Amino acid sequence: MLEALPSPVLLIDRADRIVEVNEAFCRLAGQDRDYWLSTPIGAYLSPDQLVRFTREHAQVFATGEDLETEEVIDGHDGTVRQVVTRRRRIVFDGEPLVLTILTDITALREAESRVRHLAYHDSLTGLWNRAALNEQLAAALAEGGPAQPGLFVIDLYQFKDINDAFGDAVGDALLQAFAYRLAGAARGSDRVARTGGDSFAVLVEHCPDAESAEAECRRLLALAHIPLTGPAGDVTLGISIGAAWAQPGIGADELHRQAEFALYEAKRQPVNECRLFDAALAAKVQARRLLEADLRQALAAEDQLDLHYQPVLDSDGYRVVGVEALVRWHHPKQGMIPPADFIPIAEACGLIVPLGEWVLDRAAAMMMRFPHISLAVNLSPIQLRSPEIAGRILAILARHGMDPRQLQLEVTESAVLAMDSSVEAALARLRSDGVQLVLDDFGTGYSSLSHLHKLAIDRVKIDQSFVHDLGRSQDARAIIQAVLGIGQSLGIGVTAEGVEDETQKLFLSTFGCNEFQGYLFSRPLPADDAAAFLKSHAVREAA
Template sequence: MQAQTSTTERWHFITAVLLPVVLALVATAAAVIGFVFWSTSTIDQRAIERQTTMVTQVLQGKRDLMLKDQGGIAIWDEAVIHTGQTFDHDWVHANMGLWMHNFFGHDRTMVLDAQDQPLYVMEDGQAAATTSFRDMASGVMPLVQQLRTLIGAGRMADFVSGRAEAPPTVCDFALVDGKPAIVGVTPIVSHTRTLTHTPGTASLMVSVRFLGEQAVTEMMHQYLIEDAAFVLVPSASPDRVSYPVINDAGRFVAFFEWTGDRPGRLMLGHTVPVLIFVILAGALLFILLLRKLRGSSAALKEGRRIAEHEAAHDRLTGLPNRTNFDTHLARILREQKAPSTNIVLLMLDLDRFKQVNDTLGHQAGDDLIRSVGERIRLVVGNEVMVARLGGDEFAILAVTHNRPFDAMAVSGRIIEAIGRPFDLGHFKAHVGVSIGIVEADASSAEPRELVRKADIALYEAKASGRNRAMVYEEHMNELLQLQHTIEGELRAALNRNDQLSVAFQPLVDQKTRKVIGAEALARWYHPKYGQISPARFIPVAENTGLIEELGEFVLRRACEIGASAPGRTIAVNISPTQLRNPYFSNQVFDILHQTGMRPIDLELEITESILLDDENISAQNLRTFRAAGIQIALDDFGTGYSSLSYLKRYPVDRIKIDRSFVSQLAEGHVSVAITQAIVTLAHAMDIEVTAEGVESEKQATILGKMGCNTLQGFLFSGAVIPAKIAGIFADPLNTPERRRRARNRAA
């Protein structure tokens, strides 16, 4: 009984006295450390702001000093006499060029006549040929023209008449000979206003002082700026401060860069050890106190050690061209009138050529096109015409009389030949080919119609999955017309609010079988054509430029749902076209702000083709999203390149295993090994995995054993309307497992 009372008192003392003391000490230490770090960061920021303001004033002062230096020489009766009335080169060199160089440190001095032609040029203290002015004209002439405009507006007349104390002058930053400089332009006029000349005929004095090593040295010594330089490309170092030098026209000239003064960091270096010492000393005293008061200090010390440990650890053909092909086709159809003459036309277009061209460069693309032409020629021989129509498009034209031409067999051999790897220097490239075929009687065929039909068949081959051949059939023309109809109706639907909608398919946690989010899917119900499959209208939107407007509609509806269910992941598919838009990230953040959805609840699903796209805009958008907490998922993984090496360049948070693998999951099937390899490699890179198309409990079980994180498919739910998904989100117990149990009880 006494032991039980002692234990009760000890726990009462710990919970009533020691725990509040511990929490107070921890809160105080955290507040002090937080305040120190905040204070030092604020001090550093204000120091950088002061230095930036000083640099701004110094540079403006150098501009003002340039005009002051010029005014003492250019506004002078002697200068007017020796430059305007009779040009005296020696006098100008001694009293203007050398003076400006030796006494004021100007690197270039020029005298221009009334036609802005150089009369005198000084470079680095030496008289130079006036032809050298051409090298500087691009940086100097805009300011000369600006001054001429001021003179033409009457500003010189104001000075001559006495209405103005000084003549008009111009001084600005400019690039001269590719180097940043201060350029000043002052008219050469009489300081007594007694020597006059026809308005607009005044000579001009132009001075150039480069913002080079000498200017930097002066600023470093006079204003205590460390390790400064004028550069055209800023440093990526976090210790460097870059100030953009912008001229009056708003154009960038250079960056003034220096090592920023960070007194806060210095203070932090002195303060932190003291703080650490004080905290450690206080902790030691507190531990000693605990040991004196109670015998449970060992457990508390071990707990603190564990807590501290946990807190501190965690990549040319020579064939006929299009004109030759068109002429040859027209001639054959014009000359071949025998009833037994048949024409077979194959139109070929490479699959994934753009990725190779963009990734490995145009030279590699040219080598690839050359190799493709050689392989096609080896397959079809020299009896038929092979033409390159442009880009990655080819055509094969065969004329047969009594001997048939098996177009599908030839196409199969071409697809097999093009599918083999291409050696491009140090790289191997993999491409495919889609082929459209049309056969016709030469006596009745028209060139344009023949090519049009072959193009339609090629379009169908690409729409059916690429890397295959399709023979033209009349119904394909109807399908193409349907594409045009879908385009027009989709444009109209985007301007209405009663046809397009968004459905949501739940995402289920594999372990708990609870709904943790949903994927937003576009739906279109047309009053005349009924429900139109996304497989039909999404490609049309991609090919016609409507995908951005459609994507914005889906994203906005998804974010409206996401805003009402914080903590639930809402996944939205985005197209490569959207991601290449430099304003796409602004659009996403605007929608998040307007709807109130948290960025961390949004998941953007991209396709593998985006990872092969080297466009800077796409990459920058992805980095911007991830920095804001938006998750990136790689959709349909396993159907394209499926290379995890691309994930090192564009990191993603999740990959989605394509339903084609999930549907084949069974004991002993190769899809099990492939899927397991994908999950293992993804987890090794800290990437979560979602399986799409889960339709059976057996598939879900196998995926669970593999360690798949999230499941999605008809086993749990198809796509539902917004109101229903909102209801699912509102009920934390409304899980697929609970619904199945309810059905079993009802049965």
């Protein structure tokens, strides 16, 4: 029986002597069975490992309780292996023994490490990405004190024209060259990130006032006057900069918003301009506050809000397996306002909880006609922290007679990292009733495999930015392959967002992705159009 097991196995007696091993252990340790039956276990372990082994071995004998640990061991070939060691006290032929099984998780941890690195760094330039920058900004603000940070966001001027004229390869080379220059100009305490296609940011540790911010802007603007050398020759890139510095009581999100407001104003000026967040821009922020008031009225009246549904299809690209409900706002004066504009407002002012419940209520009513497909709705981090969130969600489903197993709640990686015990308890209650948890935009932040295990995530969604970059980024392909591999290893379903062409679908299918969402299949549709789409496509029956 031991020889039939692929994992290394040892039987060890109370005196720490090996009484039996299987061939898998012999291959790992590099000696035959006879050697190990006559050799102390300490011959295979370092002094520190031996102390830990002896302590844990004695614990299992003393308590009779199973013990599971993760550790690093040396293979006979010089490789370092990460293993999970499981110990159980047994009685064999009248003798108490400890059954020890080693499971090699080296490949799994290497995949996790690569996903972590790629998730915090921009794949093209090697700079930090937006998620990493936001974490550092939040940490700098939390420290307080006189050395308050300044945030400088940078956009390249008409970079799209360069891409269109010379191609992506030239554009990528210029982005790398500019990133190298920006990083080279950074001082020791500065943090430099690429936050978008042609967008960068610099976090300056000490920027207490407007004078300091103006000096930093001049220093950064000087970088734009030096030509960059690329495949198409020397190119001078124009830049625009928006700057904001911390004031007492300001948070990371507000500081970022102020810098982005300033950048928007800078881009309306001639190239190579910088704009500081000031009183005039603060007035524009006030206009945002007015939009908040309009959103409150829209939510109360319900006549401006609507739901669109984007189908999720199976691997054949025809059978519908679910839909994602997406809210839309038809403002009476401003027309259609994108969710990216009003969802952050709803989160900031506390409207996201009633808005989220309105979305679920309206979508659950729609799904009464389609009980055999899943419904995905986004769950904001603010909603997750709302008291009794689990009870309110289940009450909405019960009101419409919707099976909880039909619902998928999509949460972001940042929400997972910010979870406390009360949130975990709420999610556990929802899962116990059959609700599925989906980790949205997987790969854009960092969520370790331990979180996937701890929260029992049912599915992850590959962020559409990686799918979009499939054709030109080796790192995008590497991330997608790693995510799909992790999903298969852990038995977690994977859905790809933003699938727009058959080439992307073929690549994803080849590596095991079997659910797709994107314009290749359908745009988000109003309720009546979505119902017609669902009726015209085969619907997978519920298991």
